[in-house]
Amino acid sequence: xxxxxxxxxxxxPASPMQARLGRFYRIFGALMRNPLAVVGAVIxxxxxxxxxxxxxxxxxxxxxxxxxxxxxxxxxAHWMGTDELGRDIWSRxxxxxxxxxxxxxxxxxxxxxAGLVIGVAAGYFGGWVDRILMGITDIFLSLPKLILALxxxxxxxxxxxxxxxxxxxxxxxxxxxxxxxxxxxxxNSEFISAVRLLGASSLRVNLGHVLPLCTSSMIVRVTLDMAxxxxxxxxxxxxxxxxxxxxPEWGAMISRGRSFILDQWWVATMPGFAIILVSLxxxxxxxxxxxxxxxxxxxxx
Amino acid sequence: xxxxxxxxxxPARRAARPSRNRQRLTSLAGFLITLAVTFLGLLAITFFIGxxxxxxxxxxxxxxxxxxxxxxxxxxxxGLDQPLITQFVSYVGDVATGNFGTSVSTGKPVIEDxxxxxxxxxxxxTLGIILGVLIGVPxxxxxxxxxxxxxxxxxxxxxxxxxxxxAFWLGLVGLAIFYARLNWVGGPxxxxxxxxxxxxxxxxxxxxxxxxxxxxxxxxxxxxxLILPAxxxxxxxxxxxxxxxxSFMLDQLSQEYVTTARVKGVPERLVIWRHAFRxxxxxxxxxxxxxxxxxxxxxxxxxxxxxxxxIGNYLTVALLNADMAAVLGSTLVIGAVFIGINKISDVxxxxxxxxxx
Numbered sequence: 001x002x003x004x005x006x007x008x009x010x011x012x013p014a015s016p017m018q019a020r021l022g023r024f025y026r027i028f029g030a031l032m033r034n035p036l037a038v039v040g041a042v043i044x045x046x047x048x049x050x051x052x053x054x055x056x057x058x059x060x061x062x063x064x065x066x067x068x069x070x071x072x073x074x075x076x077a078h079w080m081g082t083d084e085l086g087r088d089i090w091s092r093x094x095x096x097x098x099x100x101x102x103x104x105x106x107x108x109x110x111x112x113x114a115g116l117v118i119g120v121a122a123g124y125f126g127g128w129v130d131r132i133l134m135g136i137t138d139i140f141l142s143l144p145k146l147i148l149a150l151x152x153x154x155x156x157x158x159x160x161x162x163x164x165x166x167x168x169x170x171x172x173x174x175x176x177x178x179x180x181x182x183x184x185x186x187x188n189s190e191f192i193s194a195v196r197l198l199g200a201s202s203l204r205v206n207l208g209h210v211l212p213l214c215t216s217s218m219i220v221r222v223t224l225d226m227a228x229x230x231x232x233x234x235x236x237x238x239x240x241x242x243x244x245x246x247x248p249e250w251g252a253m254i255s256r257g258r259s260f261i262l263d264q265w266w267v268a269t270m271p272g273f274a275i276i277l278v279s280l281x282x283x284x285x286x287x288x289x290x291x292x293x294x295x296x297x298x299x300x301x
Numbered sequence: 302x303x304x305x306x307x308x309x310x311x312p313a314r315r316a317a318r319p320s321r322n323r324q325r326l327t328s329l330a331g332f333l334i335t336l337a338v339t340f341l342g343l344l345a346i347t348f349f350i351g352x353x354x355x356x357x358x359x360x361x362x363x364x365x366x367x368x369x370x371x372x373x374x375x376x377x378x379x380g381l382d383q384p385l386i387t388q389f390v391s392y393v394g395d396v397a398t399g400n401f402g403t404s405v406s407t408g409k410p411v412i413e414d415x416x417x418x419x420x421x422x423x424x425x426x427t428l429g430i431i432l433g434v435l436i437g438v439p440x441x442x443x444x445x446x447x448x449x450x451x452x453x454x455x456x457x458x459x460x461x462x463x464x465x466x467x468a469f470w471l472g473l474v475g476l477a478i479f480y481a482r483l484n485w486v487g488g489p490x491x492x493x494x495x496x497x498x499x500x501x502x503x504x505x506x507x508x509x510x511x512x513x514x515x516x517x518x519x520x521x522x523x524x525x526x527l528i529l530p531a532x533x534x535x536x537x538x539x540x541x542x543x544x545x546x547x548s549f550m551l552d553q554l555s556q557e558y559v560t561t562a563r564v565k566g567v568p569e570r571l572v573i574w575r576h577a578f579r580x581x582x583x584x585x586x587x588x589x590x591x592x593x594x595x596x597x598x599x600x601x602x603x604x605x606x607x608x609x610x611x612i613g614n615y616l617t618v619a620l621l622n623a624d625m626a627a628v629l630g631s632t633l634v635i636g637a638v639f640i641g642i643n644k645i646s647d648v649x650x651x652x653x654x655x656x657x658x
Contacts, residue, residue: 139342144598144639147616148346151632154620155350227464235602238469239617254470258606261473262481269477272470279465287461 037288043281115175420505433538441546463540590646
């Protein structure tokens with residue numbers, strides 16, 4: 001069985017695929033030696049599985065109201081109790097994982113590529129392009145994210161789609177900065193000059209050679225940002241500007257439970273534990289990934 | 302100390318002074334330009350947000366049954382027929398003269414509302430940052446001194462919790478435990494309802510105002526109410542400050558001069574506090590500044606929970622009523638304070654750290 005492993009960690013790989021798989025294997029191995037990163041990865045895996053298998057994990061219909069069973073404490077029938085409309089909180093938390101996963105995925109898909117393209121363009125072309133793009137980036141970076149997201153949602157109108165757009169608008173600048181810094185370190189290296197001498201267009205140089213090199217630090221940054229994105233989305237839901245009822249979004253659930261916090265504490269606390277768990281998972285995984293993929297950036301974020 | 306070296310270096314320094322002054326002047330000019338551009342950027346963003354609102358500002362004034370002629374006249378009076386750039390210039394002029402528009406929900410000029418609510422936020426955030434620094438810095442130093450110990454692991458987890466706990470959830474749970482169950486602290490609001498409005502606002506900071514008025518009863522009551530929301534905010538700043546202090550300290554403790562001090566037999570306590578801690582005070586100022594600015598932002602959620610009559614509460618109420626003048630005014634003020642604190646800590650860093658001069 002050692003042959004496959006030997007093939008993976010071969011110092012002189014015969015094909016790009018072998019090199020890529022070998023790199024992946026080494027990163028994976030290094031990650032698995034970091035206990036906190038393993039915990040984080042397991043939490044994220046559980047989140048994804050919960051979202052996938054929500055109908056099987058939920059014990060009740062998350063939207064079905066049964067007014068006879070209002071505000072029941074946690075029990076065998078209702079593991080996390082019921083809310084003010086008699087809906088099962090466990091089932092709502094389970095289905096809520098789908099919303100959380102959708103939010104973080106969409107924000108990452110919207111903001112990371114936008115930041116990446118802007119950062120690489122600024123770093124590669126330099127001069128005025130750099131000055132203008134980074135000027136805009138710095139202005140966004142120097143503003144408070146949550147407040148900006150709140151103002152954008154207020155203008156666009158409440159709702160989960162607008163919340164995602166607003167969070168994406170406030171998250172791209174961090175990625176642009178990272179991508180620009182990475183691009184500057186590669187820009188003048190010999191292999192880029194070699195590609196350029198071969199007659200490659202700047203589009204081709206960037207897409208084929210610069211962008212891929214930025215991905216590892218982008219992955220680290222995106223993972224570390226996930227907790228913040230989850231908290232902002234939950235905050236918007238809590239204020240009433242994010243996901244609208246009856247969607248079982250965790251922040252909105254806490255907001256509903258606010259009136260009952262003194263006597264029926266479970267309504268507001270349970271979704272909070274879910275938020276903390278998932279955010280912690282992303283933090284642990286992000287810390288571990290950074291140690292493996294981007295050791296030079298150290299403790300600071 | 303080191304008097305002889307200063308006198309010896311004096312002539313050389315005098316010769317270098319004019320160019321250094323010029324350097325300082327250009328860096329000051331550069332700083333002012335960045336500051337101005339950043340503020341303009343903030344204004345551009347709020348202006349843009351104000352334009353994408355799906356509510357027609359003219360209809361909001363004239364009502365939707367106004368004749369076309371009236372509509373057109375009001376539209377021209379509001380300057381909405383002008384090109385966008387002209388509109389932006391007059392918007393900047395308005396903001397510069399303190400005209401933020403009128404709030405639909407309170408019926409007062411937004412600037413007056415903001416001046417009334419801002420001190421409450423300032424009071425809470427300031428107490429929060431004081432708690433964060435007083436607890437966070439020693440925790441970070443201890444964690445670095447005992448690297449890898451249980452204490453270090455615990456502080457690391459606290460640091461990460463600071464990134465993962467929703468502020469509004471922490472406030473709610475805090476209220477449920479410390480106010481409802483244990484009754485250790487006061488509930489929502491700045492003071493108990495029967496003390497409300499009993500001290501005349503001089504500074505707007507109720508702790509200061511009650512001292513000025515000599516109302517110790519109210520002062521005690523205000524502290525009783527302030528302590529829980531400020532602790533919630535303090536938790537987030539202590540998590541961040543402890544994390545950064547730890548990493549700065551680890552950097553210093555691995556330096557050779559620390560080893561030298563240890564080899565010379567300097568007690569470990571002195572090595573840590575006198576040798577390793579001194580150089581990190583300057584970067585810590587930046588961290589504390591960043592954290593303070595972050596608390597002004599974080600107070601939005603905390604204020605909602607504690608019915609705290611500050612800018613965060615004002616903003617959320619305005620958000621829910623689609624009161625755009627108030628929303629944009631609050632965004633501008635919070636953004637400007639945020640930028641201001643960031644830039645000030647930047648400048649302080651440069652002034653205090655000889656290497657960055």
